[in-house]
Amino acid sequence: MITGFITFFTIFAVVGAILYGRKLIKREKSDAVFGNPERAKGGIHWVVVGSSFLLLSWLYYSWDIAKSFYPKSANELCQVAKVNESLLSLKYLFPIVERQHKSTAIIKRENINIEDKITLIQNDPNLKNQDKEIFINILRNTKLMIPSLTDERYLQDETQNIINELTIRLKQLTEDFPKDNYPNLSEEEENEINEGLKKQLGWGATGMEVPPLPESKKGLKFHAAAAELNSISDEFFEMRNHNPEYLRQAEAIFNEIKEYMDGLDDGLELDYIKDIKKLVRRIEYASIFPPKTLDELENSIRAFDKVQNNEQGNLRTIDILLFPAGTIVASGPQCSEAGPGRWLPKPSDTFRIFGEMLKPSVGYKMIPMLWYEMMGVNKIVGFILPDWIADIMPGKYPVHNQDGTVDPNFKSKVLDIVTGEFEAFKIPVPTGHIWDSFLRVFLGLSLGIILGVPLGLFMGLNRFAKGFFDPMVELYRPVPPLAWAPLVITVFGIDNVGKVFLLFMVSFSIMIISARAGASGTQLSKIHAAHSLGASRWQIIREVIFPNSLPEILTGIRVAVGMCWGTLVAAEFLAGTTGIGFVENVARKYMQYEVIWITIFVMGMLGLLFDLTIRKIIDKTIPWRGKG
Amino acid sequence: MSNLISQKVNMIFKSLKGEDVHALKDITFSLKKGELLTVLGPSGCGKTTLLNIAAGFLRPTSGSITLGDKEINGPGVERGMVFQQGALFEWLTVNQNVNFGLRMKKEDPIKTAKKVEEWLDIVGLKGFGNTPTYQLSGGMQQRVALARCLINDPDLILMDEPLGALDALTREKMQSLVLKIWKETGKTIILITHSVEEALLLGERVYVMAPRPGRIHKEYKLPFASMGLKGDLRKIKNDKEFVSKREEILSMIWNMEEEIMGKEI
DSSP, X not given: OHHHHHHHHHHHHHHHHHHHHXXXXXXXXXXXXXXXXXXXXOOHXXXXXXXXXXXXXXXXXXXXXXXXXXXXXXXXXXXXXXXXXXXXXXXXXXXXXXXXXXXXXXXXXXXXXXXXHHHHHHHOTTSOHHHHHHHHHHHHHXXXXXXXXXXXXXXXXXXXXXXXXXXXXXXXXXXXXXXXXXXXXOHHHHHHHHHHHHHOOOTTOTTOSSOOSOOSHXXXXXXXXXXXXXXXXHHHXXXXXXXXXXXXXXXXXXXXXXXXXXXXXXXXXXXXXXXXXXXXXXXXXXXXXXXXXXXXHHHHHHHHHHHHHHHHTTHHHHHHHHSTXXXXXXXXXGOOOBSHHHHSOOHHXXXXXXXXXXXXXXXXXXXXXXXXXXXXXXXXXXXXXXXXXXXXXXXXXXXXXXXSOOOOOHHHHHXXXXXXXXXXXXXXXXXXXXXXXXXXXXXXXXXXXXXXXXXXXXXXXOHHHHHHHHHHHHHHTTSOHHHHHHHHXXXXXXXXXXXXXXXXXXXXXXXXXXXXXXXXXXXXXXXXXXXXXXXOHHHHIIIIIHHHHHHHHHHHHHHHHHHHHHHHHHHHHHSOSSSHHHHHHHHHHTTOXXXXXXXXXXXXXXXXXXXXXXXXXXXXXXXXXXXX | OOOEEEEEEEEEEEOTTSOEEEXXXXXXXXXXXXXEEEEXXXXXXXXXXXXXXXXXXXXXXXXXXXETTEEOOSOOTTEEEEOTTTTOOTTSBHHHHHHHHHHHTTOOHHHHHHHHHHHHHHTTOTTOXXXXXXXXXXXXXXXXXXXXXXXXXXXXXXXXXXXXXXXXXHHHHHHHHHHHHHHXXXXXXXXXXXXXXXXXXXXXXXXXEETTTTEEEEEEXXXXXXXXXXXXXXXXXXXXXHHHHHHHHHHHHHHHHHHHHHHHO
């Protein structure tokens, strides 16, 4: 419903924007020739077209438009697939799908096989002539056995009756199929289907691609027909054209083989005779019938195929138009989305699941995406203040007295505070996957900036610092951060510390390099000026070199944010129990394509948010950049 | 009396090939307090090196420069410097730039604010106090640099081609400003320029330097600066004596340049 509305709305938006664009061109100044950058200005209407195009592609290729306008189509197509599948084995017997009758093809193939074998035997110098004679004799007899299967005179009435019966059943099905009251289910069967339908989830529900049980009248028809066809084809393939004449010949051949094999040890002769036996068996199991025997059956299959194609009606059109780049029919009776519908989640499903995940009580793997929890201030204080503060306080920790009680003194009270053992009010603290990822990036980045910028400035100004720290930084920096991950995780653990340290490594080197470039790029005249204005060394660093390096430092931060973000997600993939990368990794394991796309979207948005924030900061703090 | 005395200052650089380059040779001169010296010369004659030694950014190979009784061996507040490109701190406003020296001395911000206003008035930038410096024109930036240097009340002001990057009209205005400041404050000023006209107009004394090795080639004492304090600069430029001096110095510098070029070819 909403999808349908959005589809129409976006189509209107595209058409409207294009019309607006054409109108705009007419009003435009004519002096804007090609190549003039002026011509690239504006164009919000094209943004509308671009976004609408994206949205439409998403709706179309995820088969959400099909789902919105024809919600039953997937289920019905699945029933069609069942019929196709059941018909397929029968169709293969006749030149419907293949070029030849199956019997013809088998006879042709086996004749060639026998002739090849004879030639091979005749030319084998390791075989005794006596054996050669026996082998060739058996093969000739095998070849002579084939006419016993193809001769109509030998065909038994019993076999003919089964074929006739199956033909009649097919004809009956063809006749009943288009009727409105087909299938005529018994009450029991009807109840069974209704029970199943009650438990069945809808198309696109979690863990469900296409519901397999028929939901509509049309679907039920195909479902029932598929069952009948299955029964017919099972019965047909159980039947063999083994008439007495064939059995007599076959028995003679098998006896001859057995007689020969009895006196044999392992060796060349045994290999040959086994091959020959296999040839005979192949003919035994093949469904070879006299040329005209199956004609009626073939005609009835063709007739039914025609009828069922007609009955599909507009389903075929829907399949071709609204299920692009794939079809449900291809999956056979599995009823899965064989195409982009599988890995490209439908916008409607995605937003529904996203909304569900955003609920703090649901979240993902018992952890909310972004929420808050109440935390006592005492815990925070205990976490921030180190315990040794209590140790350096004057006095001794209290000892228990004879009453069996302990009197607190000043020192023990300090200890209570620094360990967070006191009553305090609670404040909300953010929590959840998104917050965890954000906090890791923020901490890693902050550490990198706090330590990297001073060191970078120092390295830009001092020969010792540059020489001493350069080897260290240059050795670890070129290594892709993820290559450090196994080591860092081993040393610092899979939880926050390891990841924050990894991100610190990433941002630290970037900040060093950018701060160094900033410091060494300071104009000498500015430093001279500061000197003759009476600035001390420390003042020159703080008042001249640091602000002068700010553009480089902030650009470095912007690069570092991107790098940290990328590294974090990969690190969360490797190990951990929270974070947006963790969510994606779990979703990948369970093939929850919607969740995968949601995480991709969230990461994109967060990355964009980081970048926008830093761009704002850059604009605010270094307005002189590029204007000095 | 804080006279500036330069005694046998020699500056020898090592070139990349290991040769000695004699940038300055036996520079000896003395400057009384309140004198305005302009230094002229072809490029590469060591003008800027001399100024950097006077400012304390460079140490001479031998010899010494003393200001008053103190030998110069490092930068100091008593010697203010104005650079060709202003060298302003673009992250600060005009006020903060002018204030910089006083802030480094940790002076009371309320007192300094008044001083800053006075100096901005003198250099003609009243009302521009809160403007970021990157929004100023070249001439205005140079005015800020002047004010920033003067607010520290230095004994000696060193100017390294301060008007070199300005357009002709602005330049003329700034020349008047330099003279005005010189007259009002009575500071000792050394001004380096490559414009002969500017050297003659502003210099009470003019040194023409010659290259390889850098030395004082000729010395003039001129009246034009004092004339400029009272009269119109443009009139002085058409003065007969002024024109003849200008031609004399110009041909002198031309000869030096030709000599160098000849040597190189």
